Amino acid sequence: MADQKLKDRVAIVTGADSGIGQGIAVAFAKSGADVVITYRSDEDGAKETAKRVEETGRKALVVRVDVGDESQVQKLFDKTLSEFKRLDILVNNAGMEGTGKAVHESDFQEWEKVIRTNLHGPFLCSKLAAKQFIKQIESEGKQKTEDRGKRSGNIVNISSVHEEAVTAKQGAYTVSKSGLRNLTRVMALELGKYGIRVNDVAPGMILTPMNQDSIDDEQTRKEKGEKIPIKRAGNPEDIAKMVLFLCSDDASYCTGSSFFVDGGWMLTYPDV
Numbered sequence: 001m002a003d004q005k006l007k008d009r010v011a012i013v014t015g016a017d018s019g020i021g022q023g024i025a026v027a028f029a030k031s032g033a034d035v036v037i038t039y040r041s042d043e044d045g046a047k048e049t050a051k052r053v054e055e056t057g058r059k060a061l062v063v064r065v066d067v068g069d070e071s072q073v074q075k076l077f078d079k080t081l082s083e084f085k086r087l088d089i090l091v092n093n094a095g096m097e098g099t100g101k102a103v104h105e106s107d108f109q110e111w112e113k114v115i116r117t118n119l120h121g122p123f124l125c126s127k128l129a130a131k132q133f134i135k136q137i138e139s140e141g142k143q144k145t146e147d148r149g150k151r152s153g154n155i156v157n158i159s160s161v162h163e164e165a166v167t168a169k170q171g172a173y174t175v176s177k178s179g180l181r182n183l184t185r186v187m188a189l190e191l192g193k194y195g196i197r198v199n200d201v202a203p204g205m206i207l208t209p210m211n212q213d214s215i216d217d218e219q220t221r222k223e224k225g226e227k228i229p230i231k232r233a234g235n236p237e238d239i240a241k242m243v244l245f246l247c248s249d250d251a252s253y254c255t256g257s258s259f260f261v262d263g264g265w266m267l268t269y270p271d272v
């Protein structure tokens with residue numbers, strides 16, 4: 001049995017129907033957590049994630065939600081608390097790719113759709129998670145100083161190396177991710193007094209549907225991997241391990257930081 005670092009904790013993982021989100025949800029379950037799995041369109045993928053969670057002996061709740069819609073996010077939290085009575089972890093993973101257009105050629109509707117999902121979504125979810133964490137902390141009594149940062153509540157935002165590395169024709173995406181980085185920092189500053197921790201994980205090239213060409217073609221995967229210092233693309237499990245660490249008590253003194261999980265991608269900014 002895996003180390004039960006998250007034993008009996010309750011986590012929401014948005015966009016957990018595939019890729020990184022699915023990897024995080026399963027890793028959490030193996031570490032002892034019950035998991036709320038959200039999806040927007042891939043119900044079959046969400047059900048598959050739930051199946052994998054339940055195979056570990058933990059509970060899964062599947063909820064369809066557009067994270068950029070405030071009323072739907074509220075319903076997500078209502079369902080979570082109705083089912084599990086508490087919340088310990090939020091992972092803001094749901095996101096979408098950019099427009100593939102230069103900023104001056106982008107329609108507002110295209111721009112707004114990316115920002116709404118990648119930045120407004122984490123804001124809406126984090127706002128409700130923080131309020132629930134504070135409510136639980138206050139009901140459970142004042143924490144000892146040495147226990148601050150342990151179980152009080154954790155938010156992890158899944159960003160991208162593009163929160164720092166700028167790529168042409170991905171303006172909305174890079175702006176949303178750099179905004180997410182500073183949302184992480186300001187919330188960490190504001191919530192630190194409660195012992196609530198907020199961190200940012202910035203993946204590099206990961207073999208998910210966003211890199212479908214590299215999944216489908218071994219030669220493409222090899223050529224792109226060669227441009228990365230560690231000489232390979234990453235897997236969802238690589239990100240899940242970092243997120244698991246950040247949500248465990250082992251990381252009780254980590255907050256407000258960006259953790260790049262990129263195989264050294266940011267050392268060279270390769271075009272992959």
